[in-house]
Amino acid sequence: MSSIVLFGPPGAGKGTQAERIMVATGLPQVSTGDMxxxxxxxxxxxxxxxKGFMESGQLVPDAxxxxxxxxxxxxxxxxxxxxxxxxxxxxxxxEALAGxxxxxxxxAIEVPDERIVERICGRYSCAGCGSVYHDTxxxxxxxxxxxxxxxxxxxADDNETTVNSRLGAYHEQTSPLADWYRSKGIFHAVxxxxxxxxxxxxxxVALNQ
Numbered sequence: 042m043s044s045i046v047l048f049g050p051p052g053a054g055k056g057t058q059a060e061r062i063m064v065a066t067g068l069p070q071v072s073t074g075d076m077x078x079x080x081x082x083x084x085x086x087x088x089x090x091x092k093g094f095m096e097s098g099q100l101v102p103d104a105x106x107x108x109x110x111x112x113x114x115x116x117x118x119x120x121x122x123x124x125x126x127x128x129x130x131x132x133x134x135x136e137a138l139a140g141x142x143x144x145x146x147x148x149a150i151e152v153p154d155e156r157i158v159e160r161i162c163g164r165y166s167c168a169g170c171g172s173v174y175h176d177t178x179x180x181x182x183x184x185x186x187x188x189x190x191x192x193x194x195x196x197a198d199d200n201e202t203t204v205n206s207r208l209g210a211y212h213e214q215t216s217p218l219a220d221w222y223r224s225k226g227i228f229h230a231v232x233x234x235x236x237x238x239x240x241x242x243x244x245x246v247a248l249n250q
Contacts, residue, residue, distance in 0.1 A: 044068070044114075044122040044142045045248070046129070046222075049150030050211045051204070052161045053233045054240065058150060059126050061241045066248065071123045076109045077101060087112065107137045114142055130214050132221050146248055147222040149215075150233035150240065154208050161204050168192040 045068060049055050059070050077095070080088030087108045094101045106128070114123060122142060129135040138144065152160075163176035169190025174181045185191030198204075222228040229247035233240055 043145040045124045046144055046147040047124055047126050047150070048130075048147070048215060048218075049233060050152060050154075050157050051207050052157045053150040053152045054237070055126060055150060057237060058240060058244060059124065062124055062148075062244060062248075065245055066124070068122050068124045069118045070126050071110070071113055071119075071128070072126045073106050073109065073128045076113055077106075080109055080112075085112075103131075103134055103137060106134070107141070110138070111141055129218065132217055135218060135221060144222075145227060146250075147219075147228045148244055148247060149219060149228065149230045151230050152233040154205070156234050157208060158201055158204050161199050162201055164199060165193055165195045168194040 045062065045066070047055055047059055047062065062068070063070055077088075077091050081092045081095070082088070087105060091101050091105050091109070094105070110128075113119060122145075125138075125144075129138050135144075159177065160175070163178070164173060165175070166173045167181070167186040167188060167190070169186060169192055170188035172186055172188065173179070174186075181191070181193075219228060219230075229244075229250070231240060231243045231247065
């Protein structure tokens with residue numbers, strides 16, 4: 042079994058590229074957040090342990106996350122490996138993951154901080170239908186959304202102060218992790234400040250190396 046790790050800052054376009062990687066490789070996407078919610082909903086033993094931490098506002102310990110991953114990779118669709126999205130975030134997590142599955146490629150989508158701020162702070166949606174727009178890249182038409190129920194909606198945390206704080210935490214966590222994977226010879230940085238197809242092309246080239 043061999044797996045892929047995909048990471049990048051918030052707003053880097055991981056979701057878009059993850060969908061394309063799944064199509065190209067056949068590997069299922071594994072998000073620890075999704076796994077936690079699914080385990081809690083299913084009422085599994087690990088899910089109940091995680092629920093206690095989540096309800097008290099605490100971070101779910103690495104040991105619980107690792108148990109979830111162990112269960113996940115035993116499922117039939119993970120027989121050839123998985124694509125981890127947003128995990129690991131720290132070197133201890135990476136070390137624990139190495140004991141579960143062989144990670145062959147780590148893909149980092151890199152985008153300058155100022156571009157991330159521009160991307161996130163400029164986005165908004167239609168409260169009526171959920172369509173996503175952007176001040177610069179995809180502004181809503183003068184007459185409003187095509188759904189006919191136009192009402193602008195912006196997330197309260199899509200502001201420069203919050204985004205910069207999230208970026209700072211991301212860099213603090215992932216810089217050591219990137220160096221750790223780089224020392225293993227499996228780290229591939231991809232310029233994420235380009236057209237979507239160009240980014241995908243570079244990722245697929247990296248996965249074939």
